[in-house]
Amino acid sequence: MTVSPAPAPAHAPAVGLAERFVRAAPDEVPARFHALVAALWDDGRASADAPAAVPSLVTALERAGTERKGYLAVLLGLLAETEYPDLDGPLTRAVRSRLDVYLELLAGEDIGTPLTLALLYLLSHFPGERERILAAVSRLDLEAEDLSRLDRSLSALDPSRPDLGRVWPSPSVWTLNEQERAFDRSWIGGLTPAQTVAAWEDDTRTVLGCTGARAYWAVCHGDPRNLPAAPLPERRDISLPVADSALFAPHLGALRCPSCQASLTCDEGVVRCSGCTARYPVAGGILDLTATAGHEGDAADFLEKLSRVPSMGLFYEAVARPAFLRVSGSNWGGAVTEEDEDRYLAEHVRPVEGPVLDLGAGAGRWTAVVAETVGAERLIALDSALPMLNVLRGRLPRVPSVLASAAELPFEDASVGAVVCWNALQAFYADAAAAVAEVGRVLRPGGTFTLMTFRRSDDPVYRYFQSAHRFPQHRGGLQLFDPQELKRWLADAGLTVREESGPGTFVFLTAVREK
Structure with missing residues (x-):
């Protein structure tokens, strides 16, 4: 009698992939990890085999060398996150059941920054274990931002006193004055219960995205480079220059x-x-x-x-923007500096006759660079955010500012000598194609369009973390560009790309309006 072999467990392929990852040669580690990820997870969704594979992943986590443990900790965090906002789904329970292992690893000596950050990301998914986790990390010398992100991820919403909106890039950087607290109370008080819950969940996803991006970059590349200390901007009334x-x-x-x-x-x-x-x-x-x-x-x-506009533009310049470049541009190693950005603008903005438009000018840090390049008397700043223009005008009293939409530029055809759109196109992603078409319409022949934005990472895990930001204008998650799609929009607008560069996931690009 022939006895048929017992069917292999549904998660057997993942077990084999985990084993191959643990035993892979150093140059094979990224490919082996991505194969393991693809078997269990896809863009925030877990495969049917994922719950059964968790014990094998934890065993691999215990057996792997220190430099590979971080990868597995990130993957376990990703699997737990697939059920959010459900905090007690079967997959989350399976991952959480091995909490002792994670805390023991965290208490180990000389585990290094990458593994520490990966474990913090994993532990951020277990609010029910808040006190135990915070007690364990209290023995570590964590950066204030890392600790405050962990604390926020492990917190529960208090519907009677919801604390919303002040989580990026971390709760620890926010110290509010009374005017700002009153501003928060006014908009939070106008939310329905459902809107309050949705805003809390968006904030949580934003925090997890930043925590995960920092951890995963560190696991792949080494210790992140800390940003220079940025003192919070002085909270003061902004005295706008008198100008009619x-x-x-x-x-x-x-x-x-x-x-x-x-x-x-x-x-x-x-x-x-x-x-x-x-x-x-x-x-x-x-x-x-x-x-x-x-x-x-x-x-x-x-x-x-x-x-009455809060001084958000000042905070954005000092704290939020540098952190955004780290996540969206994969810039945790500091490959792109402000000096690099300044140099690119100075070298590539080449206006013909007519005013120069700074599209999505924000708070004016790079408007000032363009003003030095072309002259403030030629420049017009445009943005759809009043708090940003409020700060810009205080900084650049000779530059007029326009509150308007990028999708319908208030300029005549072929009337503008050059357009700059620096770290802004992704802020109005849904209107980006229309905005590029508008740039082509308003540019004079020979005028330059100079922009910096970001592309989607080729790595599916990092791409997921890029998209995790749930700012008000990105309720479904931050969307970034496919460079080929971006270049197609430029071509359709009559613009020819003359230069394209950028490390990481940055896109630096200069195009010219054809004559």
């Missing part, structure tokens, strides 16, 4: 009404359309083209609105 609509007079030949596309004229405190009844308020050198004025006092109303 006359600041826009030199550029009125290029600007047009967003409602009817007719030309604009300027009076004290208001810009008027020559073709329709639209009147747009101006205050502090900022022209608001997102809403028309209702009466002659609206310039004063707009200035009052500006005075």
Whole structure:
């Protein structure tokens, strides 16, 4: 009688892949790890075999050398995260059941920064073990940002006093004054219970994304380079320079009404359309083209609105932007510095006749570099975020600013000498193709379009961490670009790429409007 062999366990392929990863030659480690990941996980979703494979993964974690343990800790964290916001699903329970192993590894001597960070990412998925985990890490000399991200991941939402929105790049960097606390209370108080829960979960995913990106980069490349200490900007009332609509007079030949596309004229405190009844308020050198004025006092109303905007632009410049470049650009090793960015702009922005548009100008750090290159008198800054323009105007009193959409630029055809879009295109990803088309429309022949943005990582694990950010404009997760798609948009807009570069997942690019 022939006896058929017993069927292999469903997770047997993963067991073999885990064993091959543990025993792989050093140059085979990335490929073996990605094969293991692909068998159990795909872009935030676990395979049916994943729960049964967890014991084998933990055994491999215990057996592997220190430099490979971090990979397996990250994978176990990814598997637990597939069930979020369910904190007690079967896969999460399977991973959490070996908590003793993770804590014992964390207490080991000389485990190094990469493995420590990977274990912190893994432990961040177990809020039910909060006290035990925090007690274990209290013996470690953790960076304040790492510890505060762990603490936030292990916290539970208090519906009576929800603490929302202040988690990027870590909770520890936020010290709020009374004005900012009042601002938070006002917008949080207007949320429904469902919106509060959704915002909390978005914040948690953002924290886990940053923790995971830092850990995984360290596992693959070594210790991250710490950012220079950035003191929090002084909380102060921003005194905007006194400037009325006359600041826009030199550029009125290029600007047009967003409602009817007719030309604009300027009076004290208001810009008027020559073709329709639209009147747009101006205050502090900022022209608001997102809403028309209702009466002659609206310039004063707009200035009052500006005075109430929290100084978020200052915080963004000092803290949030450098951290964003680390995650989106894979820049944990500091391959791209601010000096590199300055140099690229100075070398590649080559305007022809006409004003120079800084599209998505933000708080003005790189607007200042462009102003030094082409002259502040030629420059117009445009952004859709009032807090950013508020800071920009305080920094650059000679540069007029426009509050408007990138998808419908308020400029005449072929009226602009150059366009810069620096670390901004991904901020309006849904409108990016339309914005590029608009750049092609408004550029004069021979004018340059110079941009810096980010591409999706080729590594599926790091790409997942890139997309984990759930800022208000990225509720479904941050989306980054396929360079080929980006170049197709440029070609469709009549723009020819003259230079393309960038380490990691940066994209530095200069294109020219064909004559």
